[in-house]
Amino acid sequence: MTNRRPDPPAPSPSAASPGKPRKPRSSRTGRATMADVAERAGVSAITVSRAFKRPELVAPDLRTRILEVAQGMGYVPNQAASALASARSMTVAVLIPSMTNTVFVETLAGIHDVLHPRGYQLLIGVSHYSPVEEERLLRAYLQFQPDGILLTGNDHTDATQTYLAALRSPTVHMMELLDDPDCYSVGCSQFEGGHLMTRHLLERGYRRIGFAAVQLDPRTLARLDGYRQALREAGLYDPRRVLQVPEPSSLSLGAAMLDRIVDGEVDCDAMFFCNDDLAQGALFQCQRRGVRVPEQLAIAGFNDLAASAWTTPALTTVATPRYEIGHESAAMLLALMEGHSPANRRLDLGLRFVGRDST
């Protein structure tokens, strides 16, 4: 047993008299500190630090002993102190528009799978598709001095852009591909996706193709552009076939939109919903109302969510590489954080058309 006896306690246990500078162990938090571990192990604090952070610099046996002592004392390194001293927070801020949308959750998974093994923690912020909220979140997260930042899309407030420019922190934009050569981005072309699906519908012989959009999401609008261009190329574009609503997408919104379509508000033989949620809602509503899909109305979605393979009929859609987007964005960010410069500032991961029975 080593000598555990601390200096005798101060006369009054409440007020810490400013007496001797050397405290026995454990600060106000009651947690063991690195100095406590060092003392117990008979080494200096820096050696304990190295045993944890730079193991190759410490003799193996000593390291083992230090880790044992630390474990025995329930020592946990203090990340705040480490971040302050080393100017590295081992933290990455991730801003996404939504967490109920599985698209972004899968992106998060991809990010996590790359960054977590390297010791980075994610600070996840949900902007609810609002650039202003995004700015607020960014400001909050900057307090953590994140070593890197992952943003969704390129729809940011001026203040956000200013912050990012003033900061030296590496930043990667996910989902959309940016043209700005100073920005790093990983994603796929939403425009191309819209174009792709519309061409498919044209090939299938549909001539009165509608588009159903929610306005919140800028990616939706890029798909709309693709749709528009494809129809213009075919000489079939008619703005009256575009149905746009301000609400966030949901199954019930898709159902409601289908009602408006079937009830004659939009004259079309095929409807391209800007995402699978809406399309699924529409399909469900078709079942309820007895609308035959695709005979009476063809329905297409976007994203290829899990349930889209299971609806009746199964939904034609475009698969987006969202896990990969997260994965590759994180990999690119990692490279930037480690001072490398990635081969490509703009990584297009492509899209995959998924033809099923609904068209």
Next chain:
Amino acid sequence: MTNRRPDPPAPSPSAASPGKPRKPRSSRTGRATMADVAERAGVSAITVSRAFKRPELVAPDLRTRILEVAQGMGYVPNQAASALASARSMTVAVLIPSMTNTVFVETLAGIHDVLHPRGYQLLIGVSHYSPVEEERLLRAYLQFQPDGILLTGNDHTDATQTYLAALRSPTVHMMELLDDPDCYSVGCSQFEGGHLMTRHLLERGYRRIGFAAVQLDPRTLARLDGYRQALREAGLYDPRRVLQVPEPSSLSLGAAMLDRIVDGEVDCDAMFFCNDDLAQGALFQCQRRGVRVPEQLAIAGFNDLAASAWTTPALTTVATPRYEIGHESAAMLLALMEGHSPANRRLDLGLRFVGRDST
């Protein structure tokens, strides 16, 4: 126009010569510090600190001026330094089993809505239903010295329990209700939910009621217990009607389970799926195979996900108050973090039976 001119830059912008101890502004990170703001505003650092954190202690005009100066310099407080000095990280660790399961995402939303306005940041960890992984995550998050901890369920490793006991950090367990009087918990009775649904099926006249479970989730097993007890009370329990698989739940797993049931592996006239994902998958598969629900087979789920109202037929299920669980857990944690003791250590938020067409 106020004077915006900063001190002239150091002669050599690259290497900061180790000359005078007084640095002009901005440390190695290049970011403005509190001292920089203080100097510019002509006050001491502590006043800047107070202007941000304890506004009531600073004269209003001075405070306004300080905030303006800070804004102009792009100053962002350093959370690591603040945490170190104040022993408060303004951080809460949240451990959930899954992020693809919307149940937990909605819980997160509830947590966020309470904690975010109070300035707390969430550290979100996903354990993938593994107590060992949960322990690893907890250890990682303890480095952040979180001011509070939110855990899911009560299925933890011994080491996790030890950590929590050694720590003084307030902890609230979500989802399940714990009997331990030393623990705080907010949730609903999974057992009661299983019992409730099974009673409903009995009332409807079903006599050969099966249960489909995934093993990963302890909450699932509690529902199974409720099911078992209800059937035992009715003298109708038969273990051969319990279908248990090890995989994580998904639509396709539900579909696969339905196949096994319909193909004769389980003799039943009603099937209680342990969650809506499985039940939805089963319903989809019924449509494909032409199994009439509920005439040939009744199907029930658990949780009441959004899509369950839209399937054909609509799914009978039990609604769980997951947003509320998150909300109330966070509220309880907040009380604990602020030193109050909540009225109730164990908050049961109840369940709601949702009868629809599938039974």
Next chain:
DNA sequence: ACCGGCGAAGTTAGCGCTAACACTAGCGCC
């Protein structure tokens, strides 16, 4: 005049850790 009290600022001393350098053996080498 004097005092107490209060509101509003400043001073001092760390929080727990790590960068950067300093040191000490022990080794091989000409």
Next chain:
DNA sequence: GGCGCTAGTGTTAGCGCTAACTTCGCCGGT
């Protein structure tokens, strides 16, 4: 036998902020 070299450890000096005092000035009451 002194040199350089490396591996392994220690010393020093902060990182940027805030708790806990201390100080200052002003007010009103007696």
